[in-house]
Amino acid sequence: MSETAPISIRRGAAGEAPHTQTYAVPWREGMSVLDAVLWIRTHVDSSLAVRYSCTNANACKECVVSVDGETAYACTARLPLRGVTVAPLPNKPLLRDLVTDIVPPKERLAARQP
Amino acid sequence: MIEIETDVLVVGAGGAGMYAGVAAAREGARVLLADKSMVGRGGATIMAQMTVAAALGEQGPDDWTRHLADTLEAGRGLVDERLAALLCEGAVERIRELDEWKVGWARDADGRMRQVTAPGHGAPRCVYVDFLNTGPAVAQCLRRQSARTPGITKASGLSVTDLVTNDGVIAGAVGFRLEDGAAVAVAARAVVLATGGLTRLYRRNSASANMTGEGYALALRAGAELIDMEFPQFFPIGHLAPRLVGMDPIMWDPFRYKLGGRLLNAAGEEFVHRYGGEDEGRYVTTRDVISYAITKEVEAGRATEGGGVYLSFEHLGEGELREAFGPVVDRLAANGIDLTRRPIEVSPIAHYHMGGVRVDAEMSTGVPGLYAAGEAVGGASGANRLSGNAIPEALVFGETAGRHAARSAGKAGRSAWSQEAARPHLGRLAANGGRREASGGRRTAGAAGSRPVAGAALGELRAELADLMWEDVGVLRTGAGLASALDRIRALRLRLEVTPVPGEGPYPLARQDWFDLRGGLMAAESIALAALRRTESRGAHQREDYPDTDPGQARSQRVRLDPDGRLACEWMPPCPSPG
Numbered sequence: 001m002s003e004t005a006p007i008s009i010r011r012g013a014a015g016e017a018p019h020t021q022t023y024a025v026p027w028r029e030g031m032s033v034l035d036a037v038l039w040i041r042t043h044v045d046s047s048l049a050v051r052y053s054c055t056n057a058n059a060c061k062e063c064v065v066s067v068d069g070e071t072a073y074a075c076t077a078r079l080p081l082r083g084v085t086v087a088p089l090p091n092k093p094l095l096r097d098l099v100t101d102i103v104p105p106k107e108r109l110a111a112r113q114p
Numbered sequence: 115m116i117e118i119e120t121d122v123l124v125v126g127a128g129g130a131g132m133y134a135g136v137a138a139a140r141e142g143a144r145v146l147l148a149d150k151s152m153v154g155r156g157g158a159t160i161m162a163q164m165t166v167a168a169a170l171g172e173q174g175p176d177d178w179t180r181h182l183a184d185t186l187e188a189g190r191g192l193v194d195e196r197l198a199a200l201l202c203e204g205a206v207e208r209i210r211e212l213d214e215w216k217v218g219w220a221r222d223a224d225g226r227m228r229q230v231t232a233p234g235h236g237a238p239r240c241v242y243v244d245f246l247n248t249g250p251a252v253a254q255c256l257r258r259q260s261a262r263t264p265g266i267t268k269a270s271g272l273s274v275t276d277l278v279t280n281d282g283v284i285a286g287a288v289g290f291r292l293e294d295g296a297a298v299a300v301a302a303r304a305v306v307l308a309t310g311g312l313t314r315l316y317r318r319n320s321a322s323a324n325m326t327g328e329g330y331a332l333a334l335r336a337g338a339e340l341i342d343m344e345f346p347q348f349f350p351i352g353h354l355a356p357r358l359v360g361m362d363p364i365m366w367d368p369f370r371y372k373l374g375g376r377l378l379n380a381a382g383e384e385f386v387h388r389y390g391g392e393d394e395g396r397y398v399t400t401r402d403v404i405s406y407a408i409t410k411e412v413e414a415g416r417a418t419e420g421g422g423v424y425l426s427f428e429h430l431g432e433g434e435l436r437e438a439f440g441p442v443v444d445r446l447a448a449n450g451i452d453l454t455r456r457p458i459e460v461s462p463i464a465h466y467h468m469g470g471v472r473v474d475a476e477m478s479t480g481v482p483g484l485y486a487a488g489e490a491v492g493g494a495s496g497a498n499r500l501s502g503n504a505i506p507e508a509l510v511f512g513e514t515a516g517r518h519a520a521r522s523a524g525k526a527g528r529s530a531w532s533q534e535a536a537r538p539h540l541g542r543l544a545a546n547g548g549r550r551e552a553s554g555g556r557r558t559a560g561a562a563g564s565r566p567v568a569g570a571a572l573g574e575l576r577a578e579l580a581d582l583m584w585e586d587v588g589v590l591r592t593g594a595g596l597a598s599a600l601d602r603i604r605a606l607r608l609r610l611e612v613t614p615v616p617g618e619g620p621y622p623l624a625r626q627d628w629f630d631l632r633g634g635l636m637a638a639e640s641i642a643l644a645a646l647r648r649t650e651s652r653g654a655h656q657r658e659d660y661p662d663t664d665p666g667q668a669r670s671q672r673v674r675l676d677p678d679g680r681l682a683c684e685w686m687p688p689c690p691s692p693g
């Protein structure tokens with residue numbers, strides 16, 4: 001019998017009214033918020049958008065989100081059994097769900113090459 | 115649709131892609147450096163924590179020919195000697211160039227680069243950046259260098275979904291921009307595939323999200339061949355338990371280089387010697403033997419609770435640990451781990467791919483204008499890679515591919531781009547998505563416009579693939595398991611074909627999943643196909659039904675995609691030697 005933890009995620013794209021969805025995620029001691037988000041993408045709803053690459057190493061630094069109002073890496077923030085609320089970074093332009101635009105301006109693909 | 119024109123398109127911006135970009139731009143080419151994640155961040159390069167092999171001779175006599183001899187020996191008779199020679203000789207120059215670019219290789223008190231002897235190497239040969247910072251330092255250095263080099267345009271968040279060829283000549287690529295889902299067409303005179311590996315296909319892996327094997331399928335569909343696909347490498351001592359966050363699962367390797375450590379089964383006995391290795395607190399046995407030993411020990415019912423074996427540093431003192439690993443000891447403490455008091459549990463995990471795109475010594479795939487570099491390339495490691503050889507492979511092959519791609523682009527005159535040739539690929543990215551992958555290209559009813567497919571169809575498909583790869587195409591294989599895996603992979607491919615391509619819109623991650631799976635299933639099928647045909651055990655390919663090495667199979671196999679959409683696999687002549 002595994003316990004579940006509630007995780008509330010703010011969803012929606014730029015220009016849409018955001019809504020919060022809560023999921024019950026099977027809980028394991030020590031699991032990360034990213035573990036929970038990926039569990040949801042695999043088992044419940046693959047349309048949930050999140051930016052991440054390295055998953056474990058905390059090397060890529062792509063997974064910054066807001067966890068209970070604090071800026072955090074989703075892959076190192078722990079999911080407590082009581083659950084958390086996850087939202088996109090408030091100070092960056094929203095793309096969709098948990099993804100904000102953190103790409104440096106010089107790495108953006110412009111419509112045409114200069 | 116976004117339309118772009120460039121001389122050289124580099125697909126994938128890890129170590130190989132960034133070096134290729136710099137080398138191509140140094141030749142005067144205009145370069146588009148694209149990554150579906152972020153430039154320099156999305157792949158394996160930034161995750162590498164350990165060492166980089168190059169016969170610099172800073173800590174005692176060494177020579178690249180000795181590095182080559184060790185590489186050949188580790189590769190169990192399958193190494194393409196031309197590629198390995200290029201890697202070993204070129205590594206010296208590339209490591210020194212990165213030093214000039216201030217990567218920060220660790221140095222001793224006399225100012226010489228530190229070099230350690232990693233398993234399988236016959237000399238202190240492996241440089242690193244402290245503490246466990248090799249990959250981030252290399253990635254950052256190359257990001258800086260590619261920003262400084264005129265002629266490079268970076269594109270983070272450009273996912274390449276198909277290469278475009280025209281009459282068998284490379285013409286560019288199509289894909290989509292993650293930021294808004296917009297379709298992108300890139301006309302290019304030459305393309306370098308630097309898309310990295312495929313270990314995310316396995317349930318237990320050390321991979322980033324982007325290492326799904328898409329590049330291998332891009333190459334096959336463009337007419338290139340793959341070799342040695344049956345040889346993914348399993349890293350023997352991946353972290354299993356307790357749950358660690360913020361640390362890579364392969365982190366125990368550097369601990370073993372510096373401090374030894376003992377591998378023990380659940381009964382607390384050493385066991386590696388039972389399988390032809392030697393361990394006893396030192397770290398000299400190659401990866402394939404350790405992976406085999408652990409898997410056998412687990413099978414024999416001597417597994418730990420988490421399903422692996424113990425790795426113990428309990429004989430060490432806090433002082434020794436701290437001197438060797440400084441701040442890492444605190445990160446472990448934050449995870450509740452005190453190595454002086456308890457062992458951790460480890461198990462083999464999929465870590466690297468020896469196989470890949472078949473290239474010549476200029477990194478040309480044989481498709482005019484199409485080059486490949488880095489982990490995406492096969493041949494330099496044969497059946498088993500020496501530790502520390504993958505970063506040099508990315509750097510050396512990246513530089514070589516970029517240079518030759520730029521020259522080929524220079525000769526090509528105009529791009530072979532044709533709207534006609536690009537159309538079928540772009541159709542899949544059209545605003546209402548949902549075109550079937552099947553050759554008929556029928557529209558799937560109910561394709562959900564700009565709404566990504568709801569539910570978890572893609573997630574379940576991916577999880578099934580990862581499970582079957584782990585169980586039946588993993589560390590220990592059998593003919594029956596491989597044949598059944600092949601059937602199931604083909605069935606999954608059919609299931610994907612009837613799953614609509616999720617629609618566009620900002621950050622369409624589900625659409626990315628769909629393309630990752632399309633490529634990954636083709637890569638997985640290539641592995642299973644080649645593994646089923648190789649009726650022997652050699653290096654990372656271990657068959658329970660054929661436990662011995664067969665000298666008659668000291669040859670590589672190649673895989674190509676036939677016009678009817680089937681993968682064909684065949685034996686090649688014995689590996690060519692240089693000169």
Ligand SMILES: Cc1cc2nc3c(=O)[nH]c(=O)nc-3n(C[C@H](O)[C@H](O)[C@H](O)COP(=O)(O)OP(=O)(O)OC[C@H]3O[C@@H](n4cnc5c(N)ncnc54)[C@H](O)[C@@H]3O)c2cc1C
Nearest residue numbers: 126128129130150157158159164165274310488489504505
């Ligand atoms: C955890 C870990 C530790 C390692 N440690 C070491 C070590 O200590 N020493 C060593 O020698 N080797 C090590 N390796 C292996 C080594 O890091 C890799 O083999 C090497 O970095 C590969 O470099 P690359 O440039 O070929 O690929 P990557 O660095 O993986 O880059 C590939 C890039 O291509 C992008 N991409 C893929 N497909 C597409 C597409 N369709 N469109 C756009 N972009 C795409 C990906 O997003 C990614 O950014 C390690 C690997 C891992 C995973």
Ligand code: FES
Nearest residue numbers: 055058061063075
């Ligand atoms: S996923 Fe890479 S830092 Fe979090």
